[in-house]
Amino acid sequence: MNDAVKDAVKNRQPASLIGQRITKLDAPEKAAxxxxxxxxxHLPGQLHAAILRSAHVHAVIKRIDVSRARALPGVHAVLTAADIPGEHTHGIVIPDWPSLIGVGERVRYVGDALxxxxxxxxxxxxxxLDLIEVALEPQPVIADPVQARQIDSPSLHENGNLLKHIKVRKGDMAQGFAEADLILERTFHTATTDHAFLEPECSIAQPTADGRLYLYVGSQIPYADRNQVARALGWPxxxxxxxxxxxxxGFGGKEDIAGQIHAALLAQATGRPVKLLYDRHESLIAHPKRHATQIRVKMGARRDGRLTAVQTELYGDAGAYASLSDKVMTRATTHSAGPYETPHARADCYAMYTNNPPSGAFRGFGVTQSAFAVESMIDELAEQLGIDPVELRRRNALRVGSVTNTGQLLHESVGLLECIDRVDSEMRRRAGNDPFRARPTPGQEHRVRAWGFAAAYKNTGLGGGAPDRAQAEVELYEDGALEARVSSAELGQGLVTVLQMIVAEEFQAPLDQVRVLVMDTDLTPDGGPTTASRQTFVTGNAVLQAARTLREGLVRVLAERFDAPPSQIRFVEGLALVNGHTAPLGEVAAIMKSEGHSPRALVEYWAPATQPLGAGGDMHFAYSFAAQAAEIEVNTRTGEVQVLTLIAATDVGKxxxxxxxxxxxxxxxxxxxxxxLTEHFxxxxxxxxxxxxxxxxxxxxTQTPEIVVLHVEHPASTGPYGAKGVGEIVSIPTTPAITNAITHATGVRITRLPVDQEEIALRGEGRGR
Amino acid sequence: MSTPAELTTALPAEPRAELTVPLRFTLNGVQQHTTAPVGTSVLTLLRDRLGLTGTKYGCGEGECGACTIVVDGASVNACLMFAADLDGRSVTTIEGLAADPRARALREAFVEHGAVQCGFCTPGMMMQATQLLARCAQPDEAAARAAIEGNLCRCTGYKKIVEAIVAAGQAPASEGRR
Structure with a gap:
């Protein structure tokens, strides 16, 4: 034993890893x-796949002739819809997305595969692909969700173009607006955007000698991939x-099927491994996007700034297929009154099918869009009421005891006010007491600076009554290694490091004694989708429970073997301490095995139950909160905007x-x-x-500002060590903080994303002189 | 791109298949004798023919920088360069940095400072950063920012990458480090 271990053993006061700055488990290999x-x-004998896509926006297929393509040297298989042995459609929520469009069927967007x-x-x-002949009959195009809802628009799906009408109802709108001293109404538009993850989609399907199929893929939901591929093949x-x-x-863009089924069908047909790589063009046109929205907000407030009513109407462009639109637009709708308490709220959202690429999950999951609308309105309200925009947010902010617009009483872990206060004081420390006033940049003509502020909240986990669970397994090996196994996905966000820390913490073992295996449906139990900022909370809890269950098993065996009370058994530095004995963990694993016990624990963790929208009660088991302030500089001659400083405070629980x-x-x-500022698909x-x-x-x-990060910790009692989700909330207030700053600098109110530089140059010219 | 009709008809039925050129170049310090089809990019040559997959395909048009390599001392997007143009040149890829002391300091700094998330832009960033340290042993923040202007990262927000590059320059002399 080295001295550090001796000290640790003697003191028996293990240092907690939680809250420590830990470098990423997978970073050294990535850096190399x-x-x-x-x-x-590259698999031996691997074939390469290519997909013939529609290129037509909306059409009915009359004929597909693949005979010339089949005859081309080197070609092993050309498949059409008629060759799919199992189910023809896929989709995570509603399976309405055809893997291949057959003769007599309809292409609904340019990326549809033929x-x-x-x-x-x-x-x-x-x-x-060039040798495949296709005859099709073009159909009228539905280009936006408002058009899609018009009565004379053609129907893209059997049940029409309305994918879902989502409603939020709280209180009495007539009363709410009657109580208001000021009512504002405005309509906002947000653009279709793309995840632009740097790695384009790739799948490799490999038939095995025993009649199975292995699929190598980067997927946010491995078990959903398995199910959808199996269904297409007609297999269990x-x-x-x-x-x-x-x-x-990934950022949400690798939740839907994107090539997995095609690679599998071709591998099955040829008996060879098949690699299907999307080039960037294909990636951009084919995979689901962030929803373009139109959001009308009507907001009423008393003279003192207290909200009396918030009414919103949202149109979401779901695109050609359902993907996750139902869930995304539900989140946009439920969050459309902002992180504020209002006695009367009403929201109606129309998620509409169109002939655009499907829209699906993208970091923020709908809340990015509604936060822009509502935070812009809050700022305008503050201006018209002559109240400081930070103070107005403070007065309305959700806090413990508030009831949300969906009827959820918040009983803990609401750090919004602290986020607002921390950002506000940091902003005023830098900018003085009048941060929202436009200030010409000294010595530079046509340049003007100002700050903007925004707040946001975002649910952790699936919510809405969906069962939210994760299985996880932790095993101790005789060489002393601990292994956590769960199918949850590592996209770069750092999940494997968090799970490594949790296991190390529970066994007080060195980090390098813990390994983490993820994303393999044969070797790892189902951790559920990597979405909704849920992995640290849900999978983290599952791994925590599995680690504790295993630890209890070790304690029981050690207590018996050494005739010690379980409460006297400790784990320190990878050792078990019993009655003055020290045993390395590997030895404990051997003892367990010798006594017929398996040194592993598999658990299924269920997150706290939630209620469906409309039922009242807890729609979500936790929310994260954030406030941000942005200082920007506008060139009023060109309309160019540079973000100089961004202050971000986030309540992540722990x-x-x-x-x-x-x-x-x-x-x-x-x-x-x-x-x-820039992204527009x-x-x-x-x-x-x-x-x-x-x-x-x-x-x-060149666009990266100084970023000041403030952590706020209002623990969630059901989160692992008090933690809740972080992946999405951090991105949500940024956009309105920037657009509000532009308004303060130029007087131009931003109602459309991304910001139109020309509009600023045209309308904001007066300020920079 | 349009092609004159007479040239089109002169092409073999299998496009590009057999028109290859012989190549001699130095790859990570080792002489290579190989051939490459005329239309092949350096990226394809490295990844598909030579099995060096550390250089990444991100966009194929020089926008993202994930395929950054160093050719005769200059950083280059491997997707934009024809393999045929490598003849007589010296190429370094991420695999060639394994023993480079500056790269070692950079790798440690990237890990320590949290400059790596998904890791897909990282090889390109490492190539740019190594080039920078070769020119300027202790770059300041402005120099570090300038060095990665052509490289996109979607995860980190760049700040940690800049911090890591500056820190690598400040690290104790790389020789003799573990």
Whole structure:
């Protein structure tokens, strides 16, 4: 034993890992370029796949002739809808998305697949696509959700174009507006945006000698992939094994099927491994986007700034297929009164099918859009009432004891006021007492600066009555290694490090004694989808429970073996301490085995129950809160906006790893900045203009401001060590903090995203002189 | 891109298949003798023919920088360069940085400062940063920011990457470090 261990053993006061700055488990390999992503895998005998996509926005297929393509040298299979042995459609919520569009069927967006090819080389597969003859009959295009709801619009799906009408009802709107001294009404528009994860989608399907199929893919929901691939093949789920690989980013964009089924069908047809790589163009046109929305907000307030009523009407562009639109637009709707208490609230959302690419999950999950609308309105309300915008937010902010617009009484873990106060004092420390006044930049013509402020909240977990659970397994090996196993996904957000910390914490074992296995449906139990900022909370709790269950098992065995009371048994530095004996954990595993016990524990954790929307009660088991302030500089001649400083405070319940949290905040802020200023997936009558990265501008280093990160901790009693979700909330207030700052600097009210530089230059010219 | 009709008809039925050029170049310090189809990019050559998959495909059009490599001392997007143009040149990829002391300091700093999230932009960032440290042993923040202007990262917000690059320059002399 070295001295440190001796000291630790003697003192028996283990230091907690929780809250310590821990470097990422997977970072050393990634920094060396050694990490294997799907595209880096090459299987012997591997074929390459290519997909013939519609290119037409809306049409009925009359004929598909693949005979010439099949005859091309090197081509092993050309498949159409008629060749699918199992179910023809997929989808996580509603299975309405055809894997291939057959003759007589309808293409509903440019990315719809008509035929798939497997060939010896990627070039041959691509060349074969040109030989496929398709006859189709173009149909009128539905380009936006408002048009989709018009009575004379053609129906894109059997049940019409309305995917879902989502309603929030609280109090009495007539009374609420009657009580108001001021009523404001305004309509906002947000753009379709893309995740632009740096790693394009790739799937490799491999038939095995025993008649199964292995699928190598970077997926946020490995078990959902397994189920959807198995259904397409007409197989039981267990015959498919998803071997998930580390992902080059996901952000919600790798939840839906994107190539998995196609690769599997081709592998099954050819008996060979098949790699299907999307190039960036294909990735951009095919995978689901963030919903474009139109949001009308009507807000009433008393003279003192207290809200009396908030009414919203939302249109969400669901695109061609359902994907996660139901859930995303529900979140947009329930969060559309902002993180404020209002006695009367009403929201109606129409999630509409259109001929645009499907919309689905994207970090923020609908709340990004409604937060922009409501935070812009709150600022305007403050201006018209002559109240400081921070003070107005403070007066209405959700706090313990508040009832949300869905009727949920918040009984704990509401750190919003502290977030607001911390950001406010940091902002005023830098800017003085009048931060929202426009200030010409000294010595620079046509440049003007101002601050803007915004607040937000975001649920942790699925909520709305959905069963939210995760299985996890923890095992102790005879070499002393501890292993956590769960199918949850590592997209770069740092889940494996959090899980490693939790196991190390529970056994007081060194971090490097703990390994984490994820994303393999044969080897890891189902942790549920990596979505809704839920993994630290839900999977974290599952791993915590599994670790504690295993630890209790060790204690029982040790207590018996050494005739010690269980309360006297301790774990320190990878050792078990019993009655003056010390036993390395590996030895304890051997003891357990010798006594016929298995040194592992599998648990299923169920998050606290939630209620469906409309039922009142707890729609979500936890919320995270945030406030942000942005200082911007506008060039009033060009309309160019530079964000100079961004102050972000986030109530995450409990900081588990400050280094990981910093990464989430800074990355989230930059995504919110892009959403405000540059990101726009441009569609013209359903045809993407933004079909390559040069036409979709994500922020680069030149746009990165100084980012000041403040952590706020109002623990959630049911969270692991008090923690709640962080992945999404950090990105949500950024956009309105920036747009509110632009308004303060120029007088131009921003109602449309991304910000139109020309509009600022045109209308905001007066301020910079 | 349009092609004159007579050239089109002159092409073999299998596009690009057999038109290859011989290549001699230095790859991570080792002489390579190989051939490559004329239209092949350096990225494809490295990844598919030579099995060096540390260099990433992100966009194929020089926008993202995930495929950054160093050719004769200059950083290059491997997706934009024809393999045929490598003849007679010297190439370094992320795999070639394994023993480089500056790169070692950078790797440690990237890990320590949380500059790595999904890791997909990281090889390109490492190549740019190594180039920077070769030019300027102790870059300041402005120099570090300038060095990665051509490289996109969607996870980190860049701040930690800049911090890591500056810190690597401040690290004790790399020689003799573990």
């Amino acid at each position: 370029g050694k990490t294997r992503y799907v595209h880096d895998i 035929a798939i090819v497997a060939a010896e080389t990627r070039e041959q597969a691509t060349a074969a 789920d267990e015959r498919v094994r998803v071997v998930g690989q580390l992902m080059g980013g 900081v588990l790893n400050p280094l990981g949290l910093l990464g989430q905040v800074e990355g989230g802020v930059m995504m919110g900045l892009g959403n405000a 441009i569609l013209e009558q359903g045809v993407p203009f933004s079909d390559r990265l040069a036409r979709y501008r994500i922020p680069n280093i």
